Amino acid sequence: MSVKSVFAIPFAKQVARRVYKWANNPHKTQDKVFKELISKAKNTAFGKDHDFENITSYEDFKKRVKVQDYEGLRPYVDRIVAGESDVLWKGKPIYFAKTSGTTSGAKYIPITKDSMPTHIKAARNALLFYIAEKKDASFVDGKMIFLQGSPVLEDKNGVKLGRLSGIVAHYVPQYLLKNRLPSWETNCIEDWDTKVNAIVKETIHEDMSVISGIPSWVQMYFEKLIEETGKSVSELFPNFNFFIYGGVNFEPYKNKFESLIGKKIDYIELYPASEGFIAYQDSQTEPGMLLQLKSGIFYEFIPADEFFDENPTRISLSDVKLGVNYVIILNTNAGLWGYNIGDTVEFTSLKPYRIKVTGRIKHFISAFGEHVIGKEVEKALNDAIKDTNTTVSEFTVAPQVNPTEGLPYHEWFVEFENEPENIVDLATKIDASMQTQNIYYQDLIEGKVLQPLIIRKVKKGGFHEYMKSIGKFGGQNKIPQLSDNRKIADVLQNFLKE
Known part of the structure; x- marks a missing residue:
């Protein structure tokens, strides 16, 4: 010593x-x-x-x-x-x-x-x-x-x-x-x-x-x-x-x-x-x-x-x-x-x-009056993967206001290191946690204004590729974990797992 x-x-x-x-x-x-x-x-x-x-x-x-x-x-x-x-x-x-x-x-x-x-x-x-x-x-x-x-x-x-x-x-x-x-x-x-x-x-x-x-x-x-x-x-x-x-x-x-x-x-x-x-x-x-x-x-x-x-x-x-x-x-x-x-x-x-x-006061989702904040999405994800072998590298959430069919929903873009055995089951667990935490979100689901969230699997390295594509690839740049618009989500469509 x-x-x-x-x-x-x-x-x-x-x-x-x-x-x-x-x-x-x-x-x-x-x-x-x-x-x-x-x-x-x-x-x-x-x-x-x-x-x-x-x-x-x-x-x-x-x-x-x-x-x-x-x-x-x-x-x-x-x-x-x-x-x-x-x-x-x-x-x-x-x-x-x-x-x-x-x-x-x-x-x-x-x-x-x-x-x-x-x-x-x-x-x-x-x-x-x-x-x-x-x-x-x-x-x-x-x-x-x-x-x-x-x-x-x-x-x-x-x-x-x-x-x-x-x-x-x-x-x-x-x-x-x-x-x-x-x-x-x-x-x-x-x-x-x-x-x-x-x-x-x-x-x-x-x-x-x-x-x-x-x-x-x-x-x-x-x-x-x-x-x-x-x-x-x-x-x-x-x-x-x-x-x-x-x-x-x-x-x-x-x-x-x-x-x-x-x-x-x-x-x-x-x-x-x-x-x-x-x-x-x-x-x-x-x-x-x-x-x-x-x-x-x-x-x-x-x-x-x-x-x-x-x-x-x-x-x-x-x-x-x-x-x-x-x-x-x-x-x-x-x-x-x-x-x-x-x-x-x-x-x-x-x-x-x-x-x-x-979270960030500008990073929230309230496209339907749900007032979802960063703390809630982070907790929901952690609740869902706790005591499982699922590991997440990166994620972000955005509203899908105009789906091609069905009700609007929250769209989760997730890059997994270890994927869950059942992606639908994971989405259900995340959604349940979101409803428990946020009464507005729960009311919108129960009132058939929104359908439960949907997960999109981003390919491995996809978030890094996304950051490169927008010129923000570097140690001081971070992905917002949720946003009230489709600016990030629409580009991420190009980096989904096939």
């Missing part, structure tokens, strides 16, 4: 104690963050336009600042991109995180010298909590891989521009650099197929102890390793004992992962966004992720079922409840105000505040 791993355990315990100190004083912590944000931004263009000088309470803030998405803030962001200072936050940002927008093309999310350290500290602390809980830091002596975007950054009027994961690659601590893979040159490869093949070559004979990335793309990496060697991941990497992921619900991938790995491992879930590092898993025994209350973000929440109302309920942390699906709203030290990132969350604990991501 190295000196590095020996000293990591007491340091991890110390950090965990500090974090729980603010986590156990949540409202005081958030109130302090709120006041600091308003004070520091009052002389910005946005602060002056919204009378920050006279904001003394959250109620004052709500009267002056509306909830908005990127399009709402875009006039201000465009000024920053053009080179202007003191627009949304004091000074200029040090980075723009470039993300894909559905209506606005590329989005440029500002990252400031105040917000950047919170991204790094949260990622570090997630690992430290694992060390503190397990009382084991031996993994720091092995090799670590983070499947991420290219660290090559562009210049946008004096501000560096790139994917968040590429930006973060510049902040790997010195003491981890020798352990970090892939090489800088491989990380800079843009073509994802070429990149994964290069990563396989670089890691295949290494002692990998930590692997991190979006599950669907790490799965592709695992499959290529197995194809190359004929060995399971645990045979290749006997000291690989936990996987770090974020961005999607891992449950649909878990069975497939464990079959590829060849043993059960631990998992650490992160909730990083370009707009801020929102939460991370602080315990292997407690559900949910610890909400980051001292990271320069003041949180607001709107019940998801009210979000599209004219005057939805808008609350701070002190008024949230368990079991309610909320749209999460951010106010940050990167200058995002009343910002809807599009995610929905549910609290799993109020002491401390832990959350789970339940």
Whole structure:
């Protein structure tokens, strides 16, 4: 055991104690963050336009600042991109995180010298909590891989521009650099197929102890390793004992992962966004992720079922409840105000505040008034395949409003690793779970407005081929697990199993 791993355990315990100190004083912590944000931004263009000088309470803030998405803030962001200072936050940002927008093309999310350290500290602390809980830091002596975007950054009027994961690659601590893979040159490869093949070559004979990335793309990496060697991941990497992921619900991938790995491992879930590092898993025994209350973000929440109302309920942390699906709203030290990132969350604990991501507010199906959300389709699928040999690689759901015959239905496009013995029986089980969870869906089925769902089998590798066909094949791109239109479904018809 190295000196590095020996000293990591007491340091991890110390950090965990500090974090729980603010986590156990949540409202005081958030109130302090709120006041600091308003004070520091009052002389910005946005602060002056919204009378920050006279904001003394959250109620004052709500009267002056509306909830908005990127399009709402875009006039201000465009000024920053053009080179202007003191627009949304004091000074200029040090980075723009470039993300894909559905209506606005590329989005440029500002990252400031105040917000950047919170991204790094949260990622570090997630690992430290694992060390503190397990009382084991031996993994720091092995090799670590983070499947991420290219660290090559562009210049946008004096501000560096790139994917968040590429930006973060510049902040790997010195003491981890020798352990970090892939090489800088491989990380800079843009073509994802070429990149994964290069990563396989670089890691295949290494002692990998930590692997991190979006599950669907790490799965592709695992499959290529197995194809190359004929060995399971645990045979290749006997000291690989936990996987770090974020961005999607891992449950649909878990069975497939464990079959590829060849043993059960631990998992650490992160909730990083370009707009801020929102939460991370602080315990292997407690559900949910610890909400980051001292990271320069003041949180607001709107019940998801009210979000599209004219005057939805808008609350701070002190008024949230368990079991309610909320749209999460951010106010940050990167200058995002009343910002809807599009995610929905549910609290799993109020002491401390832990959350789970339940879906996207724009990713839902309500073609017939059913209000189906991501959490429901994920649970339905997991309920149906539990205690079976069926494993799913990827799936997405869309409404079929105008079938060639019969009633409309929800169409499930599923890529199986191990197919069920009876696809109709699986569809029946999924549909039963959907009806149990969603009363609107049940009413539509019982009222003969909809027929039960139908599963379409996507050929193996079909989702990857689909992503290539739309130019979004890469480690930071994800398939929405449901949508209210046929944009994805109609293209997927070309990738069905014959």
